[in-house]
Amino acid sequence: xxxxxxxxxxxxxxGAPPARSAAGASTTDQLQRALDRISxxxxxxxxxxxxxxxxxxxxxxLMEGVKGKAVAALAASxxxxxxxxxxxxxxxxxxxxxxxxxxxxxxxxxxxxxxxIVALADSRVNIGLVRLEMIRAAExxxx
Amino acid sequence: MSTTSVVEAWTEGPLVRYVGQASARLVLVMxxxxxxxxxxxxxxxxxxxxxxxxxxxxxxxxxxLAQQLGEQAFGALFHAGVHHGIHLAQCATPRGTLIVLTVxxxxxxxGLVELFFEEFAAALKTxxxxxxxxxxxxxKDFEADLNRSLTSLFRR
Numbered sequence: 101x102x103x104x105x106x107x108x109x110x111x112x113x114x115g116a117p118p119a120r121s122a123a124g125a126s127t128t129d130q131l132q133r134a135l136d137r138i139s140x141x142x143x144x145x146x147x148x149x150x151x152x153x154x155x156x157x158x159x160x161x162l163m164e165g166v167k168g169k170a171v172a173a174l175a176a177s178x179x180x181x182x183x184x185x186x187x188x189x190x191x192x193x194x195x196x197x198x199x200x201x202x203x204x205x206x207x208x209x210x211x212x213x214x215x216x217i218v219a220l221a222d223s224r225v226n227i228g229l230v231r232l233e234m235i236r237a238a239e240x241x242x243x
Numbered sequence: 244m245s246t247t248s249v250v251e252a253w254t255e256g257p258l259v260r261y262v263g264q265a266s267a268r269l270v271l272v273m274x275x276x277x278x279x280x281x282x283x284x285x286x287x288x289x290x291x292x293x294x295x296x297x298x299x300x301x302x303x304x305x306x307x308l309a310q311q312l313g314e315q316a317f318g319a320l321f322h323a324g325v326h327h328g329i330h331l332a333q334c335a336t337p338r339g340t341l342i343v344l345t346v347x348x349x350x351x352x353x354g355l356v357e358l359f360f361e362e363f364a365a366a367l368k369t370x371x372x373x374x375x376x377x378x379x380x381x382x383k384d385f386e387a388d389l390n391r392s393l394t395s396l397f398r399r
Binding site for chain 2: 150153154169172
Protein backbone atom coordinates (compact mmCIF):
# COMPACT_ATOMS: atom_id res chain seq x y z
CA UNK A 101 0.00 0.00 0.00
CA UNK A 102 1.32 3.43 -0.85
CA UNK A 103 2.18 5.99 1.79
CA UNK A 104 -0.51 8.51 2.63
CA UNK A 105 -0.56 11.61 0.43
CA UNK A 106 0.60 14.86 1.93
CA UNK A 107 -2.27 17.27 1.65
CA UNK A 108 -3.85 20.38 3.03
CA UNK A 109 -4.61 20.67 6.72
CA UNK A 110 -7.83 19.10 7.90
CA UNK A 111 -10.87 21.33 7.87
CA UNK A 112 -12.18 19.61 11.00
CA UNK A 113 -15.47 17.84 11.55
CA UNK A 114 -17.55 20.91 10.81
CA GLY A 115 -19.49 19.58 7.88
CA ALA A 116 -17.34 21.57 5.42
CA PRO A 117 -16.31 19.73 2.27
CA PRO A 118 -13.20 17.65 2.91
CA ALA A 119 -9.90 19.30 1.97
CA ARG A 120 -8.13 17.74 -1.01
CA SER A 121 -4.44 17.48 -1.69
CA ALA A 122 -2.86 18.19 -5.06
CA ALA A 123 -2.97 14.46 -5.71
CA GLY A 124 -6.72 14.46 -5.07
CA ALA A 125 -6.87 12.59 -1.78
CA SER A 126 -9.27 14.12 0.73
CA THR A 127 -8.37 14.54 4.37
CA THR A 128 -10.83 11.78 5.16
CA ASP A 129 -9.01 9.49 2.71
CA GLN A 130 -5.69 10.29 4.36
CA LEU A 131 -7.00 9.58 7.83
CA GLN A 132 -8.67 6.37 6.71
CA ARG A 133 -5.54 5.17 4.92
CA ALA A 134 -3.51 5.65 8.07
CA LEU A 135 -6.05 3.61 10.02
CA ASP A 136 -5.87 0.87 7.38
CA ARG A 137 -2.12 0.59 7.84
CA ILE A 138 -2.33 0.41 11.62
CA SER A 139 -5.22 -2.04 11.64
CA UNK A 140 -3.32 -4.44 9.37
CA UNK A 141 -0.82 -5.16 12.13
CA UNK A 142 -1.66 -8.53 13.67
CA UNK A 143 -3.32 -8.16 17.07
CA UNK A 144 -4.74 -4.67 16.50
CA UNK A 145 -8.48 -4.65 17.30
CA UNK A 146 -9.11 -1.14 16.13
CA UNK A 147 -7.67 2.26 15.47
CA UNK A 148 -9.12 5.71 15.41
CA UNK A 149 -8.45 9.40 15.06
CA UNK A 150 -9.81 11.31 18.01
CA UNK A 151 -10.30 15.03 18.63
CA UNK A 152 -7.91 15.54 21.55
CA UNK A 153 -9.84 18.36 23.18
CA UNK A 154 -13.29 16.81 22.86
CA UNK A 155 -12.60 13.08 23.10
CA UNK A 156 -14.83 12.43 20.09
CA UNK A 157 -13.95 10.02 17.25
CA UNK A 158 -13.08 11.70 13.94
CA UNK A 159 -12.46 8.53 11.94
CA UNK A 160 -12.36 4.93 13.07
CA UNK A 161 -11.73 1.39 11.94
CA LEU A 162 -12.81 -0.98 14.66
CA MET A 163 -13.53 -4.66 15.06
CA GLU A 164 -17.03 -5.58 16.07
CA GLY A 165 -17.61 -5.19 19.80
CA VAL A 166 -15.10 -2.40 20.34
CA LYS A 167 -16.86 0.59 21.89
CA GLY A 168 -15.42 3.40 19.83
CA LYS A 169 -17.10 6.23 21.69
CA ALA A 170 -15.82 4.99 25.05
CA VAL A 171 -12.30 4.33 23.76
CA ALA A 172 -12.13 7.80 22.21
CA ALA A 173 -13.35 9.59 25.33
CA LEU A 174 -11.10 7.67 27.69
CA ALA A 175 -8.03 7.79 25.44
CA ALA A 176 -8.33 11.58 25.14
CA SER A 177 -8.70 11.84 28.91
CA UNK A 178 -5.65 9.62 29.42
CA UNK A 179 -3.60 11.65 26.93
CA UNK A 180 -4.56 14.89 28.65
CA UNK A 181 -3.61 13.59 32.08
CA UNK A 182 -0.31 12.12 30.86
CA UNK A 183 0.52 15.40 29.11
CA UNK A 184 -0.21 17.23 32.35
CA UNK A 185 2.06 14.90 34.27
CA UNK A 186 4.81 15.26 31.65
CA UNK A 187 4.54 19.04 31.82
CA UNK A 188 4.62 19.03 35.61
CA UNK A 189 7.74 16.90 35.68
CA UNK A 190 9.47 18.84 32.92
CA UNK A 191 9.48 15.84 30.61
CA UNK A 192 8.30 17.87 27.63
CA UNK A 193 5.87 16.98 24.89
CA UNK A 194 4.39 13.49 25.03
CA UNK A 195 5.09 11.51 21.87
CA UNK A 196 3.51 8.20 22.74
CA UNK A 197 1.39 6.67 25.49
CA UNK A 198 1.17 2.93 26.08
CA UNK A 199 -1.20 1.49 28.66
CA UNK A 200 -1.09 -2.26 29.18
CA UNK A 201 -3.99 -3.98 30.90
CA UNK A 202 -4.97 -7.59 31.49
CA UNK A 203 -7.16 -7.75 28.40
CA UNK A 204 -5.13 -5.69 25.97
CA UNK A 205 -3.17 -2.55 25.27
CA UNK A 206 -4.22 1.01 24.54
CA UNK A 207 -1.80 3.08 22.48
CA UNK A 208 -2.10 6.81 21.92
CA UNK A 209 0.03 9.17 19.85
CA UNK A 210 -0.64 12.92 19.62
CA UNK A 211 -0.76 14.24 16.04
CA UNK A 212 -1.17 17.59 14.33
CA UNK A 213 -4.47 19.50 14.15
CA UNK A 214 -5.28 18.71 17.80
CA UNK A 215 -5.84 15.06 16.91
CA UNK A 216 -4.79 11.85 18.59
CA ILE A 217 -4.23 8.56 16.87
CA VAL A 218 -5.41 5.71 19.05
CA ALA A 219 -5.00 1.95 18.69
CA LEU A 220 -6.47 -0.86 20.72
CA ALA A 221 -4.62 -4.16 20.60
CA ASP A 222 -4.66 -7.56 22.23
CA SER A 223 -1.77 -9.12 24.10
CA ARG A 224 -0.14 -10.83 21.07
CA VAL A 225 0.44 -7.58 19.20
CA ASN A 226 3.90 -6.45 18.13
CA ILE A 227 3.92 -3.15 20.01
CA GLY A 228 6.99 -1.88 18.20
CA LEU A 229 5.36 -2.30 14.83
CA VAL A 230 2.09 -0.62 15.84
CA ARG A 231 4.00 2.18 17.46
CA LEU A 232 6.02 2.70 14.30
CA GLU A 233 2.88 2.84 12.16
CA MET A 234 1.15 5.20 14.58
CA ILE A 235 4.02 7.66 14.80
CA ARG A 236 4.44 7.50 11.03
CA ALA A 237 0.73 8.20 10.60
CA ALA A 238 0.77 10.99 13.16
CA GLU A 239 3.70 12.68 11.43
CA UNK A 240 2.64 12.08 7.84
CA UNK A 241 -1.09 12.02 7.47
CA UNK A 242 -1.75 15.65 8.31
CA UNK A 243 1.65 17.14 7.54
CA MET B 244 -18.40 23.48 48.51
CA SER B 245 -20.15 21.49 45.76
CA THR B 246 -23.47 20.09 46.81
CA THR B 247 -25.92 17.58 45.46
CA SER B 248 -29.53 17.87 46.49
CA VAL B 249 -32.65 16.20 45.19
CA VAL B 250 -36.39 16.67 45.30
CA GLU B 251 -37.07 13.04 44.38
CA ALA B 252 -34.85 10.57 46.20
CA TRP B 253 -34.55 8.03 43.35
CA THR B 254 -32.50 10.52 41.33
CA GLU B 255 -29.74 10.87 43.92
CA GLY B 256 -27.74 7.68 43.36
CA PRO B 257 -27.53 8.02 39.57
CA LEU B 258 -26.77 11.75 39.84
CA VAL B 259 -23.92 11.35 42.34
CA ARG B 260 -22.37 8.63 40.17
CA TYR B 261 -22.73 10.71 36.99
CA VAL B 262 -21.15 13.80 38.56
CA GLY B 263 -18.19 11.74 39.71
CA GLN B 264 -17.69 9.88 36.46
CA ALA B 265 -18.11 12.83 34.11
CA SER B 266 -16.36 15.35 36.40
CA ALA B 267 -19.28 17.70 35.85
CA ARG B 268 -19.31 21.07 37.58
CA LEU B 269 -23.05 21.66 37.51
CA VAL B 270 -25.89 19.27 36.73
CA LEU B 271 -29.59 19.96 36.65
CA VAL B 272 -32.25 17.27 36.24
CA MET B 273 -35.63 18.73 35.38
CA UNK B 274 -38.90 18.11 33.65
CA UNK B 275 -39.63 19.63 30.23
CA UNK B 276 -41.57 22.37 32.03
CA UNK B 277 -38.50 23.34 34.06
CA UNK B 278 -39.41 21.74 37.39
CA UNK B 279 -36.18 20.74 39.07
CA UNK B 280 -35.90 17.19 40.39
CA UNK B 281 -32.23 17.20 41.35
CA UNK B 282 -29.17 19.39 41.12
CA UNK B 283 -25.46 19.34 41.72
CA UNK B 284 -23.19 22.33 42.20
CA UNK B 285 -25.67 25.17 42.46
CA UNK B 286 -25.26 27.09 45.70
CA UNK B 287 -28.24 29.41 45.42
CA UNK B 288 -31.81 29.15 44.20
CA UNK B 289 -31.36 32.40 42.31
CA UNK B 290 -28.73 30.72 40.08
CA UNK B 291 -30.70 27.55 39.61
CA UNK B 292 -34.05 29.02 38.55
CA UNK B 293 -32.86 30.79 35.38
CA UNK B 294 -30.69 27.80 34.42
CA UNK B 295 -33.71 25.49 34.67
CA UNK B 296 -35.97 27.87 32.79
CA UNK B 297 -33.42 28.45 30.02
CA UNK B 298 -32.54 24.76 29.72
CA UNK B 299 -36.20 23.81 29.37
CA UNK B 300 -36.75 26.63 26.88
CA UNK B 301 -33.77 25.59 24.75
CA UNK B 302 -35.01 22.01 24.61
CA UNK B 303 -38.53 23.17 23.74
CA UNK B 304 -37.34 25.43 20.94
CA UNK B 305 -34.89 22.88 19.54
CA UNK B 306 -37.67 20.27 19.69
CA UNK B 307 -39.90 22.57 17.67
CA LEU B 308 -37.08 23.12 15.19
CA ALA B 309 -36.59 19.36 14.93
CA GLN B 310 -40.25 18.92 14.09
CA GLN B 311 -39.95 21.55 11.38
CA LEU B 312 -37.18 19.44 9.87
CA GLY B 313 -39.19 16.26 10.16
CA GLU B 314 -37.16 14.91 13.08
CA GLN B 315 -38.88 13.59 16.18
CA ALA B 316 -36.40 15.35 18.47
CA PHE B 317 -32.72 16.24 18.62
CA GLY B 318 -30.75 13.86 20.80
CA ALA B 319 -28.47 16.28 22.56
CA LEU B 320 -27.15 19.81 22.28
CA PHE B 321 -23.57 20.75 23.01
CA HIS B 322 -22.10 24.22 23.25
CA ALA B 323 -18.36 24.70 23.69
CA GLY B 324 -17.07 27.78 25.45
CA VAL B 325 -13.55 28.85 26.28
CA HIS B 326 -13.70 27.72 29.90
CA HIS B 327 -16.96 25.77 30.05
CA GLY B 328 -19.06 23.55 27.85
CA ILE B 329 -22.72 22.70 28.24
CA HIS B 330 -24.46 19.48 27.32
CA LEU B 331 -28.22 19.46 27.23
CA ALA B 332 -30.11 16.25 26.55
CA GLN B 333 -33.31 14.52 27.39
CA CYS B 334 -34.02 10.99 28.52
CA ALA B 335 -37.16 8.93 28.79
CA THR B 336 -38.06 7.43 32.17
CA PRO B 337 -41.20 5.79 33.58
CA ARG B 338 -41.81 9.14 35.34
CA GLY B 339 -41.84 10.92 32.00
CA THR B 340 -39.25 12.68 29.91
CA LEU B 341 -36.49 14.42 31.85
CA ILE B 342 -34.03 17.05 30.70
CA VAL B 343 -30.47 17.05 31.98
CA LEU B 344 -28.27 20.13 31.79
CA THR B 345 -24.58 19.47 32.42
CA VAL B 346 -21.96 22.19 32.71
CA UNK B 347 -18.37 21.01 32.53
CA UNK B 348 -14.91 22.51 32.48
CA UNK B 349 -11.60 21.71 30.86
CA UNK B 350 -10.86 18.94 33.35
CA UNK B 351 -13.18 16.71 31.32
CA UNK B 352 -14.43 16.60 27.72
CA UNK B 353 -17.65 16.39 25.77
CA GLY B 354 -16.68 12.83 24.85
CA LEU B 355 -16.61 11.78 28.51
CA VAL B 356 -19.79 13.68 29.33
CA GLU B 357 -21.60 12.04 26.40
CA LEU B 358 -20.28 8.64 27.38
CA PHE B 359 -21.36 8.86 31.01
CA PHE B 360 -24.63 10.62 30.17
CA GLU B 361 -25.74 7.45 28.40
CA GLU B 362 -25.11 5.48 31.61
CA PHE B 363 -26.84 8.18 33.65
CA ALA B 364 -29.93 8.10 31.42
CA ALA B 365 -30.08 4.31 31.72
CA ALA B 366 -29.68 4.51 35.50
CA LEU B 367 -32.47 7.10 35.80
CA LYS B 368 -34.72 4.89 33.71
CA THR B 369 -34.05 1.93 35.98
CA UNK B 370 -34.37 3.89 39.23
CA UNK B 371 -37.55 5.80 38.38
CA UNK B 372 -40.66 4.54 40.17
CA UNK B 373 -43.07 3.00 37.69
CA UNK B 374 -46.23 3.31 39.74
CA UNK B 375 -46.31 7.10 40.05
CA UNK B 376 -47.51 9.05 37.06
CA UNK B 377 -46.44 12.68 37.03
CA UNK B 378 -49.32 15.11 37.24
CA UNK B 379 -49.52 17.69 34.47
CA UNK B 380 -48.14 21.08 35.47
CA UNK B 381 -50.93 23.60 35.86
CA UNK B 382 -50.32 27.33 35.87
CA LYS B 383 -52.11 27.76 39.20
CA ASP B 384 -49.82 25.22 40.90
CA PHE B 385 -46.60 26.25 39.23
CA GLU B 386 -45.37 28.78 41.76
CA ALA B 387 -46.24 26.60 44.74
CA ASP B 388 -44.47 23.62 43.08
CA LEU B 389 -41.45 25.75 42.30
CA ASN B 390 -41.21 27.06 45.85
CA ARG B 391 -41.58 23.54 47.24
CA SER B 392 -38.77 22.29 44.97
CA LEU B 393 -36.46 25.16 45.89
CA THR B 394 -37.14 24.69 49.59
CA SER B 395 -36.36 21.03 49.24
CA LEU B 396 -33.18 21.65 47.25
CA PHE B 397 -31.76 24.45 49.34
CA ARG B 398 -33.36 23.71 52.70
CA ARG B 399 -34.59 27.29 53.08
